[in-house]
Amino acid sequence: MPPIIQAQNLGKTYRSGKLEVPALRNVNFSVERGEFVAIVGPSGSGKSTLFYLLGGLTQATHGSIKIDGVDFAQLSDSERTRFxxxxxxxxxxxxNLLPTLSALGNIELAYDISGLKAPMDRHLLDHLAEMLNIKGRLEHRPNELSGGEQQRVAIARALITRPSIVLADEPTGNLDTKNSDAVLAMLRQSS
Ligand SMILES: Nc1ncnc2c1ncn2[C@@H]1O[C@H](COP(=O)(O)OP(=O)(O)OP(=O)(O)O)[C@@H](O)[C@H]1O
Ligand SMILES: [Mg+2]
Structure with missing residues (x-):
């Protein structure tokens, strides 16, 4: 089986007018199924850039990314979105929670647009809400939640579809130690 993620000679240079910002250069790595990988580096070193590239949210300037053997660049825009x-x-x-929807609404929307045929797994929702300590907050909108609670809702939203890849950009950045441990345990468990 091919690696779930394979980056080859990956590079990204941001351009605005005459200004060029080389954010990543010659990045090579692969991730196998079930692996749990952390990318660490100082602020501005390109972690978020890599996150956007791996998720197909932005295009590489050089090199390629294959997800489960499929080259992102070979997919059409709509195929990439669906994938x-x-x-x-x-x-x-x-x-990136939607401000007009409740926490639960945000999670449900992510499920609805996933294109998955089966109805949302309510047991999984309960389990995620319990583990992430947001059970009593699901009816609230993002602006009624603390930063850490918003982050944990975003994590539940990412996991509700049981995705084959979870990309997390500083998922514990706003959390205290107890909630950080819960989030890391949750992510490990789902890998
Ligand atoms: N849209 C953009 N246009 C121009 N330069 C950008 C853009 N986005 C990021 N950069 C630059 O690319 C470099 C990498 O940024 P990136 O956001 O990937 O870093 P990071 O490692 O995630 O940092 P942090 O830890 O602060 O989140 C930085 O020098 C940043 O200023
Ligand atoms: Mg970042």
């Missing part, structure tokens, strides 16, 4: 929604769970550095 992303059903196979990849994103936990963004800034959560």
């Amino acid at each position: 992303r929604r059903s196979h990849i769970g994103f936990i963004f550095q800034r959560f």
Whole structure:
């Protein structure tokens, strides 16, 4: 079986007008199924850039990314979107929850657009809410939640589709030790 993620000679240079910011250069690595990998580096070293590239949210300047042997660049935009929604769970550095929906609404929407045929697994939802300590907060909108609670809702949203890949950008950045441990345990358990 091919690795679940394979990056070859990956490079990204941001361009705005004449300005060029080389964010990543010649990145090579692969991740096998079930592996739990952390990418560490100082602020500005390109971690978020790599996250966007691996999720197909932005295009590489050089090199290729294969997910489960499929080259992202070979897919059409709509194929890439479909693939992303059903196979990849994103936990963004800034959560990206929709402000007009409740926590539960955010989680349900992610499930609805995944294209999965089976109805959302309510047991999994209960389990995630319990583990992430957000059970009593599901009816609230993001602006009524603390930063850490928003982050944990974003994590539940990423895991509800049982994606084959979970990409998390600083998922414990806003959490205290107890909740960080719970989140890491949750991510490990789902890998
Ligand atoms: N849209 C953009 N246009 C231009 N430069 C960008 C853009 N996004 C990021 N950069 C630059 O690319 C480099 C890598 O940024 P990135 O956000 O990937 O770093 P990071 O490792 O995630 O940092 P942090 O730990 O602070 O989140 C930085 O120098 C940043 O200023
Ligand atoms: Mg970042």
